[in-house]
Amino acid sequence: MTFQSLGLIEPIVRAVNELGYTTPTPIQAQSIPIILKGNDLLASAQTGTGKTASFVLPLLQKMSQQPRARSNTTKVLILTPTRELAAQVYDNIMQYNRHLKLRAEVVFGGVKINPQMRKLCPGVELLVATPGRLLDLHQQKALRLDEVDTFVLDEADRMMDMGFIHDIKRIIKLMPRQRQTLLFSATFSNEIRTLAKTLLNQPKEVDVAPRNTAVVAIKQLVHPVDKRKKPDLLSHLIHSNRWGQTLVFSRTKHGANKLVKQLAENRIHAAAIHGNKSQSQRTKALAEFKSGDVHILVATDIAARGIDIEKLPCVVNFDLPQVPEDYVHRIGRTGRAGEIGLAVSLVSADEVGQLNAIERVINKKLDRIEIEDFEPEHALPLNAPRKAAPRASQNSNNRNRSRSR
DSSP states (O other), X not given: OOTGGGTOOHHHHHHHHHXXXXXXXXXXXXXXHHHHTTOOEEEEOOTTSSHHHHHXXXXXXXXXXXXXXXXXBXXXXXEOSSHHHHHHHHHHHHHHTTTTOOOEEEEOSSSOSHHHHHHHTTOEEEXXXXXXXXXXXXXXXXXXXXXXXXXXXXXXXXXXHTTOHHHHHHHHHTSOSSSEEXXXXXXXXXXXXXXXXXXXSSOEEEEOSOTTOOOTTEEEEEEEOOGGGHHHHHHXXXXXXXXXXXXXXXXXXXXXXXXXXXXXXXXXXXXXXXXXXXXXXXXXXXXXXXXXXXXXXXXXXXXXTTOOOTTOOEEEESSOOSSTHHHXXXXXXXXXXXXXXXXXXXXXXXXXXXHHHHHHHHTOOOEEEEOTTOOOSSOOSSSXXXXXXXXXXXXXXXXXXHHHO
């Protein structure tokens, strides 16, 4: 199967090929024909499945065949839960749009609104937005939504988690009833299906992400450790394994900032990304991480939602998530593009309940491996932990693994 066989026009196929993609992913192969036909769509796909292109490509084609948007309007509205994800979707649009030259913009909070108002004045064919800033722009009469032809609700599950449901309902009332609506979610929870019934008209359904199934290309490990020793264990793992790009999840904003300082004490340069950082700080940290200038990025769940790196080798759960399904979202950022990923969880005795819940969700018991000199005072129950290999042997293996990467 090729992108051309899905019905995409030559300028789009050429842009996709120039970016090095030749074969559609499952979500793309199933979704693109549905969207081109004008059907509503309810799709389940996790990060890293090619989800963004599955709606961007057909929508670019649709817009290329329609009159240009009028002043202060848009034809396609793509709503995302976070600034980072909005910026990422916009970047993808511009890559695939290189031979069509359609007008596209992205708007989100945390930056001045006046430049965004000026950019929207002539009208745009595609607009990516976060809910709050979109409503601000509408209130200031910088944008009308009465000519929206297609509405995309991206990462609807996270929208619900972040409390955006009331904003979404307000936005829906501003758009025409006759429109195409595409809803993407990592899971088909009961809440998502209820929302879909109010948004979608006789939708086609695509599910390429079986609920709560961890990606098979990811090696998952648990290192039992006392909570107070977690920062030192993480530093030891980074140094001894010679980890490069590593995304570390912290439960709280304060914890993320504190961990960055603790890593710095162990000669590890890290950056934090979370909701209390300004947009410029978040953009800078993410850019440095993607470029490799910063190897360790410490993030909270919400801030990390827009992080999409094709070959991220390692994810660390410094703190286990409170919601077990979030574990699947977290580790799904590694083990992509044909690579084997590594997901390491540092688990203390007070997190045993969360670990058990995660294992029930993924239907798998995770190996507990104690690290020499970091053994916890109280072993984690259920699985008898096994000792890691002696350090000399472990380092040798890691050096071989580093070279193979």
